[in-house]
Amino acid sequence: MRLRVLAALAFLMAPLGGANAQEAAPLLHSHWSFDGIFGTYDKASAQRGFQIYSQICSACHSMNYMAYRNLAGIGLSPAQIKAVAAAVTVPGGLDDQGKETERPGRPSDTFKAPFPNDKAAEAAMGGALPPDQSLLVAARDGGPNYIYSLMQGYVDPPAGVQVPVGHYYNKYFPGHMIAMPPPLTDNAVTYADGTKATLAQEAHDVATFLTYTSYPQLDEQHSLGVRVLLFLIFMTIVTYIAKRRVWADVH
Amino acid sequence: MAAGLFKSEVKNPVLRWVDTRLPLITMMQKEYGSFPTPRNFNYFWNFGALATVTLMIMIMTGVFLAMNYTPNANMAFSSVQHIMRDVNYGWLIRYVHMNGASMFFIVVYIHIFRGLYYGSYKFPRELLWMLGVVILLLMMATAFMGYVLPWGQMSFWGATVITNLFSAIPVVGQSIVQWLWGGFSVGNPTLNRFFSLHYLLPFLIVGVVFLHVVALHITGSNNPLGIDVKGPQDTLPFHPYYTVKDSVGLCVFLLIWAAFVFFMPNLLGDTINSIPANPLQTPADVVPEWYFLPFYAILRSVPNKVLGVALMFASIGVLFVLPWLDTSPVRSCRFRPIYRILVPLLVVDLFALGYVGAHHPQGFVVLLGRVATAWYFLHFLVFTPLVGWFETPLPLPESIAKPIVRKPHSGGGPIPGGAVAKPMENA
Numbered sequence: 242m243r244l245r246v247l248a249a250l251a252f253l254m255a256p257l258g259g260a261n262a263q264e265a266a267p268l269l270h271s272h273w274s275f276d277g278i279f280g281t282y283d284k285a286s287a288q289r290g291f292q293i294y295s296q297i298c299s300a301c302h303s304m305n306y307m308a309y310r311n312l313a314g315i316g317l318s319p320a321q322i323k324a325v326a327a328a329v330t331v332p333g334g335l336d337d338q339g340k341e342t343e344r345p346g347r348p349s350d351t352f353k354a355p356f357p358n359d360k361a362a363e364a365a366m367g368g369a370l371p372p373d374q375s376l377l378v379a380a381r382d383g384g385p386n387y388i389y390s391l392m393q394g395y396v397d398p399p400a401g402v403q404v405p406v407g408h409y410y411n412k413y414f415p416g417h418m419i420a421m422p423p424p425l426t427d428n429a430v431t432y433a434d435g436t437k438a439t440l441a442q443e444a445h446d447v448a449t450f451l452t453y454t455s456y457p458q459l460d461e462q463h464s465l466g467v468r469v470l471l472f473l474i475f476m477t478i479v480t481y482i483a484k485r486r487v488w489a490d491v492h
Numbered sequence: 493m494a495a496g497l498f499k500s501e502v503k504n505p506v507l508r509w510v511d512t513r514l515p516l517i518t519m520m521q522k523e524y525g526s527f528p529t530p531r532n533f534n535y536f537w538n539f540g541a542l543a544t545v546t547l548m549i550m551i552m553t554g555v556f557l558a559m560n561y562t563p564n565a566n567m568a569f570s571s572v573q574h575i576m577r578d579v580n581y582g583w584l585i586r587y588v589h590m591n592g593a594s595m596f597f598i599v600v601y602i603h604i605f606r607g608l609y610y611g612s613y614k615f616p617r618e619l620l621w622m623l624g625v626v627i628l629l630l631m632m633a634t635a636f637m638g639y640v641l642p643w644g645q646m647s648f649w650g651a652t653v654i655t656n657l658f659s660a661i662p663v664v665g666q667s668i669v670q671w672l673w674g675g676f677s678v679g680n681p682t683l684n685r686f687f688s689l690h691y692l693l694p695f696l697i698v699g700v701v702f703l704h705v706v707a708l709h710i711t712g713s714n715n716p717l718g719i720d721v722k723g724p725q726d727t728l729p730f731h732p733y734y735t736v737k738d739s740v741g742l743c744v745f746l747l748i749w750a751a752f753v754f755f756m757p758n759l760l761g762d763t764i765n766s767i768p769a770n771p772l773q774t775p776a777d778v779v780p781e782w783y784f785l786p787f788y789a790i791l792r793s794v795p796n797k798v799l800g801v802a803l804m805f806a807s808i809g810v811l812f813v814l815p816w817l818d819t820s821p822v823r824s825c826r827f828r829p830i831y832r833i834l835v836p837l838l839v840v841d842l843f844a845l846g847y848v849g850a851h852h853p854q855g856f857v858v859l860l861g862r863v864a865t866a867w868y869f870l871h872f873l874v875f876t877p878l879v880g881w882f883e884t885p886l887p888l889p890e891s892i893a894k895p896i897v898r899k900p901h902s903g904g905g906p907i908p909g910g911a912v913a914k915p916m917e918n919a
């Protein structure tokens with residue numbers, strides 16, 4: 242309850258930056274396992290989201306702040322992580338002759354990007370830069386709900402609205418004209434764990450994975466947080482009792 | 493006792509050896525142990541101690557952040573991600589520091605409100621108060637430069653907007669701005685100097701806090717009744733009475749701070765600061781951190797840029813002269829029937845200004861901004877001197893220990909204090 246009140250107070254004070262979002266539709270909301278003070282990542286969902294990222298999003302979007310070893314946080318075993326990393330080739334530095342070499346990826350490498358640099362990415366995308374996905378959830382108002390909505394927001398434009406070439410109409414994107422072609426459809430992937438790949442399911446899973454890439458420490462943060470709060474509540478009570486005792490003789 | 497040695501009363505021989513040569517233990521005992529403190533403090537008197545603890549926590553977390561942070565325009569953003577992802581408990585250190593800035597301002601704003609309400613700025617505490625305002629200014633500079641360091645979109649554009657304010661200064665404005673930037677726009681040199689200064693200023697704050705506390709220990713503390721301490725019956729030794737009372741407040745404060753750190757660490761921040769700084773892409777809205785919003789609102793409420801900047805600085809400057817603007821001889825608002833309404837109204841006014849600062853200046857927001865700005869200055873420059881003249885204060889209690897009042901002109905016997913003065917709030 243106290244948390245709610247605080248959150249409400251803080252909301253009143255926080256800059257209401259979203260106010261200018263160009264009449265984008267109100268977001269869809271999903272139920273997130275990582276919400277709330279006891280929230281933890283749904284690892285199965287995050288792994289399915291990782292599958293979507295690797296098979297679809299990674300064709301265009303980089304993930305520069307994620308290392309393969311960070312996949313341990315969504316439940317991949319060291320052997321699985323090694324295998325995922327080894328599937329890519331990365332620059333291996335210079336050899337004795339001063340020539341560039343290549344080597345298979347290691348768990349300590351960061352995710353291999355689809356394009357060598359932003360310019361190349363823009364050129365391939367008709368001028369629009371697909372943003373790096375490691376902080377995408379952190380960098381958008383609405384967080385996971387925004388990703389969840391955006392993935393399902395591709396609809397026919399209202400009558401009379403012209404969609405420029407190379408753009409698509411998305412009702413959740415600010416300004417609606419997005420340069421990203423609809424990345425997900427029903428059965429866009431075949432889930433390794435047999436889950437039925439509906440659009441909503443895929444959107445939910447990829448949003449879970451992207452939340453993990455933005456906040457990889459969240460599980461630890463919540464469990465440590467609960468213990469710290471309990472400790473401080475205990476200390477508050479003890480100190481208050483001590484205070485009453487010390488002050489008992491004054492008056 | 494050898495000549496040249498301090499007469500120490502410390503028992504332990506080793507500590508005594510030190511204390512006779514450097515009487516720190518005696519000093520601490522005198523200033524924080526037996527220090528006579530008014531017996532009637534309420535919990536508003538916790539906030540100075542809370543601010544001190546916050547300052548220490550900020551310095552400690554800051555030093556650890558600096559060990560892993562890289563002040564370079566190309567690397568700053570990713571070094572912060574390195575702290576968040578690779579450094580052991582780096583996320584914890586960063587979240588404590590990030591939310592600590594907000595906590596610091598909450599605490600200091602309440603601390604200042606306490607001073608306003610109970611008249612702590614009046615004789616003989618004027619200099620103590622002015623040192624407090626200096627601390628506030630230093631805090632603002634520190635927080636502003638700290639916010640630039642992660643080098644996200646809001647860092648960059650916030651720095652651009654705020655430094656550009658100085659271009660309003662006639663004639664030399666543009667040169668000053670370029671001098672601040674170390675170039676022709678906010679860039680790597682700006683980031684480097686902001687980092688250097690962000691590391692330096694907190695230690696200046698420590699210095700001024702020290703002077704602030706020295707001054708406090710000369711005049712002694714004010715108290716909720718705003719009357720002077722008349723003798724030992726009005727005071728209690730600081731320890732254990734106020735050490736334990738401050739500890740209660742500290743625990744509650746840390747609880748609130750921790751709730752932010754662990755469960756809503758980004759609530760007070762801005763999402764677009766998770767996007768690396770991009771000089772080619774101006775964000776739709778450049779909004780400062782919440783603790784600057786009222787001042788930002790004053791700035792934007794004035795159609796003329798030079799005047800806007802001047803008023804913004806004047807809004808803090810007016811605090812410096814407050815001790816001489818207030819003409820009332822009575823300190824505590826408890827005995828000031830009119831001023832005790834005006835001070836909370838000023839708080840409402842500041843909330844209104846905060847709202848204005850967070851919103852697009854259009855229509856109603858502009859009007860509200862102007863009215864609230866006018867009220868802010870009217871409060872200090874007109875109402876405060878006038879009310880001091882015209883208000884009839886309630887009769888003051890005779891002393892803190894004996895809150896007994898004499899009716900001003902009746903010449904009658906004492907009446908029980910409870911009838912007029914509120915009961916003590918120190919339970």
Ligand code: HEM
Pocket residue numbers: 536537538539540541543544547600603604607612613617620621623624625627628631697701704705708712713714715811
């Ligand atoms: C870094 C920020 C600050 C720290 C660490 C700090 C610290 C303290 C401490 C430890 C006390 C004694 C305890 C108390 O009375 O609450 C105190 C008293 C006081 N402070 Fe501050 N302070 C800070 C900022 C300010 C500011 C910004 C102002 C005013 C503009 C201010 C005005 C006062 C006054 C007037 C007193 C005497 C209060 C009384 O006894 O009534 N302080 N401060």
